[in-house]
Amino acid sequence: MPLNTYGISTDAERRNVYGLRKRYGKCGPACEKTWHANKLTGVYRDAIEMQGGSLVAGGGYTTTFGAISGSLIFWFIRDELPTLFGMGLWGYFTLLGMFCGAYSIAFIGLYFEFFGPSEAPIYFDRARRKVYYVYRSRYRRWVLFGPSRIQARVVDWDLVDCERQVTTGGSTVSIRQHEHLVFLMRRSPSDPTIGGFYVISGLEFPDALWEYIRRYMEEGAPPLAAGEVPPKARSGKAIDMFKALLERRHGYGAEWKDKPGSMVLQHLLLPFVLVWIVVNRLVVWTAQTLVWPPEVKAALGAPITEADLAGDTRHTLRAAAPGDAAAFRPVKRKRP
Secondary structure, rough: OOOOOEEEOHHHHOOOOEEEEEEEEOOOOOOOOOOOOEEEEEOOOOEEEEOOOOOOOOOOHHHHHHHHHHHHHHOHHHHHHHHHHHHHHHHHHHHHHHHHHHHHHHHHHHHHHHHOOOOOEEEEOOOOEEEEEEEEOEOOOEEEOOOEEEEEEEEEEEEEEEEEEEEEEEOOOOOOEEEEEEEEEEEOOOEEEEEEEEEEEEOOOOOHHHHHHHHHHHOOOOOOOOOOOOOOOOOOOOHHHHHHHHHOOOOHHHHHHHHHHHHHHHHHHHHHHHHHHHHHHHHHHHOOOOOOOHHHHHHHHOOHHHHHHHOOOOOOOOOOOOOOOOOOOOOOOOOO
């Protein structure tokens, strides 16, 4: 089942939503531990960035896998194709069904990987109590394919509700539940209709991530733990994999000498890698560039540096060492 991001965002209306495990509150702690789950990609003076960086630099795996798998299927049944062509209309329908089945994974890749946003971070601005996120319309230009409307949106933190939702996936021999933090954006203080959403997936401890965000926004907790360094800025530009492949010629002989087994495997996989590189170029070329409003850029400013941390005597950016007199203590925020 897909994530539920429709309807009215109130406790009463969301109580019986399928897949919902918990709705979080902003006043009380969700758990004792806090952790950004390696989703933290940027720290600013008054804001944090989650899930930043390029979405397309290494994209195209699903489409590539589906295209190669489908081609291999038709290669193995190539001797049967003349028979199908000789069956007339029924044979053509059968061939069409086989084609759709063989390339079904590639079609899924085309839907999710092509014409997507080049990046989709979410920013939590505690100074202005705002959240900046990327909204993507569900509707495509050509029904199930093509570009969709992508916007950089701003919403008040007080209009953001967070839920822990679970989806189920797996195979015929195993079933696994996947945890997600789903941020639901209400339209206004008087209208709880869900007008947008943002999802952070691939979580092992979703409660700890929410508590990290909640303490940062509500209690002024520092975004970095004691001794933690600021995350490196992740560029939204795509990696030029053609150039990276050409650069492998430097030290080529030394790699054969040091890792002969690995080099043999890499050369065997080279045809598949070349297909992936071509698909990735198409993913990059069809990606929609996100333009953040000037006011959002001005609000964020530049990412913090070690110099900023050195002058942070109040430890608002990085937590003090345990036992330090300046260690973080939660503050009580008066809520309207």
